[in-house]
Amino acid sequence: MDEKLDALLEKYTELMVGDTTEELKQKLEVYALYSHIAKSMPPLVKHWHELYPDTKEEMKRLFHEIKQMNEAHRNKE
Template sequence: MDKYTELLLGQTNEELKEKEKVWALYSHVAKSMPALAKHWNEFYPEAKEQMKQLIAEIKKLNEEARGSAKKP
């Protein structure tokens, strides 16, 4: 998990690893069981917003990591 988080986000720590786990699990469920993800999103709108924020944060960190990796 350390290496995966480091490669994806450019850094690793316990907080980022936990966020990565939540993101990975939610992404898997959303792709493999979309009806369940839809149910969760409708039943727990606050959690849906938190997940959207988490996804945006991971995307931003990933883009920053990729951008810094390309620079010599």
Template sequence: MEQKLKEQFNGLLEKYTELMVGKSDPELIEKVQMWALYSHIAKSMPPLAKHWNETYPDAKDGMKQLVNEIKELNEEHRAKK
């Protein structure tokens, strides 16, 4: 993959994180990336997400926590506007 594309995409992801939760740092960017990708998988291939959730119940719980964290950060950020 082209380095320039990676850098540009990372910039997009950083800005998306900032717009979603009001700030961006490497940990938040990674969380938002996981949240976005999992959300897409769950919507586009529900059987795959279901299988993953059943195979890794601890990961499912971790993903629930991550989704809730992003949701709360987003709600706090929108309330400040």
């Protein structure tokens, strides 16, 4: 299952940002997991941010970076 999930993550990364480096895959994995948790359990994310206040800004930067890469990738097509 690990190989199949990795293949899914690799394709997701390629479709989102146009490249599939290990660093990008890791960023998109964090992005996807955080997005899902934030939508399905907002109180958990709020609690997590209270425990680790710096993470909120880190996640904002990550989301902004991925958004920019995604827009650049879409504009190439």
